[in-house]
Amino acid sequence: MLFVLWGIFALAACSGADHKKSAMETRAEMPAEPAGKVVKTDAEWKTLLKPEQFRILREAGTEPPNGDVYQEFKRQGKGTYHCAGCGALLFSSDQKFDSGCGWPSFYDPVKADNVVMKMDTSGGRTRVEVTCAKCGGHLGHVFEGEGFKTPTDKRYCINGGGLKFVPAKEK
């Protein structure tokens, strides 16, 4: 009961401070990590996801570059990024960097087991697609050797609309 009250209070405090709706799904609490593979039909996903989340995660869609989600991503402080479909932990602000490409960029996933890479030859190009290991949702692509001064020189170019952000708790 206390938690519920706290949640309502937090929600009210949030909306009071910022009337603008978050472009990226944002939650105060960590979603439960899925125990195994998450398998659902498209009809089931449609009831769970917002249309843009469905388009990105289930139809390998791409959000417009430099959009609201990206602007919000750049303003976000410390926190973790989870799959908007199944809640799996994917990325953390610790590996976030500003690539200037117009999409949220990370140089490494925070939980490598939750991310699966696949060859993608759509659109006449060969790219490496990044998907969620738990639900198979499309996240974006990874590019390597672009010369970014990061520990891996990889750019996980991720659709922020397919992510769920959980801000780090203030200590």
Ligand SMILES: [Zn+2]
């Ligand atoms: Zn997922």
